[in-house]
Amino acid sequence: MNIAMDTPKNVQQNNAQNAVLFEAINLLIHLDTEHSLMMQVSSRLGKYIQSRETNVRYLGLEAMTHFAARAETLDPIKKHQNIILGSLRDRDISVRRKGLDLVYSMCDTTNAGPIVNELLRYLQTADYGIREEMVLKVAILTEKYATDAQWYIDMTLKLLSLAGDHVNDEVWQRVIQIVTNNEELQAYAAHTLLNYLKTDCHESLVKIGCYVLGEFGHLIADNQGSSPIEQFLALQAKMITSTDNTRAMILSSFIKFVNLFPEIKPQLLHIFRLYSHSPDSELQQRAFEYLSLATLPTDDLLRTVCDEMPPFSERASILLSRLHQKTAGTTDKKTWVVGGKDANQDQKEVLMAQNTGLKRTFTTIVNGTSTGTNGTAASPASSATGDLAGLDLSASSAPPPPNMASAAHLTPDWDIGYNRLYFKEQGVLFEDAQIQVGLRSEYRGHMGVVKIYISNKSSFPIGSLTTTLDNRAAPNLKIDSKSLPEPSVPAAGQTQQTFFFEANGPFTDAPTIRISYLAGALQAYTLQLPVLMHRYMEPSTLSAEEFFKRWRQIGGPPLEAQNTFGVVAKAKDINESFTRQTVEGFGWRIVDNVDPNPKNIVGCAVFHFGTGKTGCLLRLEPNYEKMVSSLSVRGKI
Numbered sequence: 001m002n003i004a005m006d007t008p009k010n011v012q013q014n015n016a017q018n019a020v021l022f023e024a025i026n027l028l029i030h031l032d033t034e035h036s037l038m039m040q041v042s043s044r045l046g047k048y049i050q051s052r053e054t055n056v057r058y059l060g061l062e063a064m065t066h067f068a069a070r071a072e073t074l075d076p077i078k079k080h081q082n083i084i085l086g087s088l089r090d091r092d093i094s095v096r097r098k099g100l101d102l103v104y105s106m107c108d109t110t111n112a113g114p115i116v117n118e119l120l121r122y123l124q125t126a127d128y129g130i131r132e133e134m135v136l137k138v139a140i141l142t143e144k145y146a147t148d149a150q151w152y153i154d155m156t157l158k159l160l161s162l163a164g165d166h167v168n169d170e171v172w173q174r175v176i177q178i179v180t181n182n183e184e185l186q187a188y189a190a191h192t193l194l195n196y197l198k199t200d201c202h203e204s205l206v207k208i209g210c211y212v213l214g215e216f217g218h219l220i221a222d223n224q225g226s227s228p229i230e231q232f233l234a235l236q237a238k239m240i241t242s243t244d245n246t247r248a249m250i251l252s253s254f255i256k257f258v259n260l261f262p263e264i265k266p267q268l269l270h271i272f273r274l275y276s277h278s279p280d281s282e283l284q285q286r287a288f289e290y291l292s293l294a295t296l297p298t299d300d301l302l303r304t305v306c307d308e309m310p311p312f313s314e315r316a317s318i319l320l321s322r323l324h325q326k327t328a329g330t331t332d333k334k335t336w337v338v339g340g341k342d343a344n345q346d347q348k349e350v351l352m353a354q355n356t357g358l359k360r361t362f363t364t365i366v367n368g369t370s371t372g373t374n375g376t377a378a379s380p381a382s383s384a385t386g387d388l389a390g391l392d393l394s395a396s397s398a399p400p401p402p403n404m405a406s407a408a409h410l411t412p413d414w415d416i417g418y419n420r421l422y423f424k425e426q427g428v429l430f431e432d433a434q435i436q437v438g439l440r441s442e443y444r445g446h447m448g449v450v451k452i453y454i455s456n457k458s459s460f461p462i463g464s465l466t467t468t469l470d471n472r473a474a475p476n477l478k479i480d481s482k483s484l485p486e487p488s489v490p491a492a493g494q495t496q497q498t499f500f501f502e503a504n505g506p507f508t509d510a511p512t513i514r515i516s517y518l519a520g521a522l523q524a525y526t527l528q529l530p531v532l533m534h535r536y537m538e539p540s541t542l543s544a545e546e547f548f549k550r551w552r553q554i555g556g557p558p559l560e561a562q563n564t565f566g567v568v569a570k571a572k573d574i575n576e577s578f579t580r581q582t583v584e585g586f587g588w589r590i591v592d593n594v595d596p597n598p599k600n601i602v603g604c605a606v607f608h609f610g611t612g613k614t615g616c617l618l619r620l621e622p623n624y625e626k627m628v629s630s631l632s633v634r635g636k637i
Helices: 009-029 035-048 054-070 083-090 093-103 112-123 128-145 151-165 169-181 183-197 201-221 228-238 244-260 262-275 282-293 300-304 318-327 349-353 414-420 546-556 577-586
Strands: 363-365 367-370 426-431 435-444 447-456 463-470 477-481 493-502 510-519 519-528 537-538 560-566 601-609 614-621 630-636
Touching: 035 054, 054 083, 054 093, 083 093, 083 112, 093 112, 093 128, 112 128, 112 151, 128 151, 128 169, 128 318, 128 447, 151 169, 151 183, 169 183, 169 201, 169 262, 169 318, 183 201, 183 228, 201 228, 201 244, 228 244, 228 262, 244 262, 244 300, 262 282, 282 300, 300 577, 363 435, 414 426, 414 519, 426 519, 435 510, 435 519, 463 493, 463 537, 546 614, 577 601, 577 614
Parallel strands: 363 463
Antiparallel strands: 363 367, 426 435, 435 447, 447 493, 463 510, 477 493, 510 519, 537 601, 560 630, 601 614, 614 630
C-alpha cells in the first residue's frame, strides 16, 4: 500500500493550482457565461468552502460572493446555504468576515427568514470588530425582504435589543422613518415597543419607543396594558437610566401626551416642573418651554405645535449609504460590490462607492508604534535616512519633539466630558463650535471596545484629520486600533475610529488622544479617554464570615493600600446615598451587615485582566461630620 505524503513541494504545487483555478473562476463569473458552466462553478466552489485549508475556504467564499453579485439566480448558491451559514462560526475571523459578506449577498425573499434568524443568533457571540457591520446588514436585509409588516417590526426590534451599543444612530432613525410612513405598522409598532419599554431594554429602543408612542400612542390607548398612564410610567422609568439626549426626546413625547391624553396632564406637568431645574441647560430650557406651553389659558397653540408629524420624504435607504461609508476604501479595488445583482446594476455607481475614501498618507500612533493604513508597522526610516545608518549623529541631533498627545498638553475644559463619562458608557467627550467628539464603549472581562465619533459641526469641510494615542498605562493596558478616521469630513459630516483596550494588570493612568485637522489653519485637541481600571471590575459578593476570613488571609502590604483623602464638594451633597452610588460606580458590590459600624461600607469585586482575574476587597470609612468630608479607604487585591 502506497501512502502519498504532503511534501513542501506538493503543497506549493497545490497552492499554485488553486491560485490559477480561482483566477479562472473569477474570470468566468465576470464574463457571465452560459448557465451550465455556472452550475459547474457553483459545484466546485461548494467543495472549496468545505476545505480543511483556511486559505482555500476564504478564497472559495470570496469567489462565491462574486458569483452572487453577478448571477441571474441565486439557486445554485442556496444549495450550499447550511455550509455558508456554518462559516460564520469558522475558527478564522477572515473566513467569518467573508461568510458574512456571502450570507448578505445570497439573501432574497425566499430565504430571508432563516438567514436573518441565524444572523441574530450569531450576533450574540460575534467578534466586536464585525458587530456594527452585522447590525447594518441585518437591518438592510430585514427592510429589503420583509413580506410581512409585523415580521419587520419583530426582527428589527429584536436586532436592536441584541445589538446593544453596536447600533448606529442611522439604524434606529430608519425604523422611525418606516413606521411613520406606513400606517399599517404604527399601532403594532407602538404596542411592541411599549412591551420592550416595560423591560430592561437598550437605549436605542427607548429612543424609538418615545417617538412612536408620542406620535401613535393614542392608537393603542384603549388596549389592555396600554392605557395613557401605563405609557407614561414606562417612559418615566427610563428617564433615570437614559442619557440627556434621550431624556430630551422623552420630554418631547410628554408634551405630545399633554395634547393626546389630557387625563394625565397633572403627572406630565410634574415632570416638566422637575426638569425645569435640571443642571443640564438643554433639558432645563426644554422642560421650562414645555411647561409654559402646557399651562397656557387655551390649548390652541399646544394643538398646533403637537400636531402629528408628516411622513418623511422617500429617498434611498440611509443604511445603504452608511454601509458604503464603512466599506469604502477598506477592501481591494473591484468591479463589483458585496451584495446581490441588484446592488451591482449601475457599474458607475458601484465604482463611485468603492472610491469615496481618499488615500491616507498619515499614520496613527498606537502604543508608540506608527501603523500605516494597511495595519503594518511603518518603516522606521526612509530611503534617504537609511543611507546614514551606522553613523553616530547623537552629538548634533536635535532633542526629540514634545509629545503633544501626552497628558501635559490637555485641551482646556477637557475634563467636563471626561468627568461626565467617568461611569457612563456613551456620551459627548468634548464639544466646541467646530467639532463634537462622541464616545461609545463596551467592556467584557478584560477586553474593552471604544468607538470615537468625530462630527464636523461647521459649515465647511475639514481635512487632514489625524488621531494620535498616548498610552501611559503600558504594558498593563494594551491598545489596538482596527480602523482609521476618514482624512476629510464634509460639513455636518461624521467619521469614527474603533479602539480595543485589553487590561493586562492594574493601572492608574488613563490614555490620551490627540485629534488634529486643517480648517483654514491647524486645529488640535488633546483629550483624556475615560478608560480606567474600574471598567474591568465586576461586582461580587461574600458573606460577613467569608469577607473577614479573606481579608485576614490577604494580610497587609504589598497587597494592601490605604489612603485618607478629602472630598471637594458641597457638604450637603455628601451623604450615605451619594457615597454608596459612587462606590458602586467603581464596580464594587456593597455587602451590607458586614462591618460592625453601619456607616462604613464594605465592597467586593473581581478585577479581570489578560491572564486571569483576582478578587478585591474594600472597606470605606466615611466621616460626614466635617464640612469637608474625609474618607478612609483600604483596598486589598
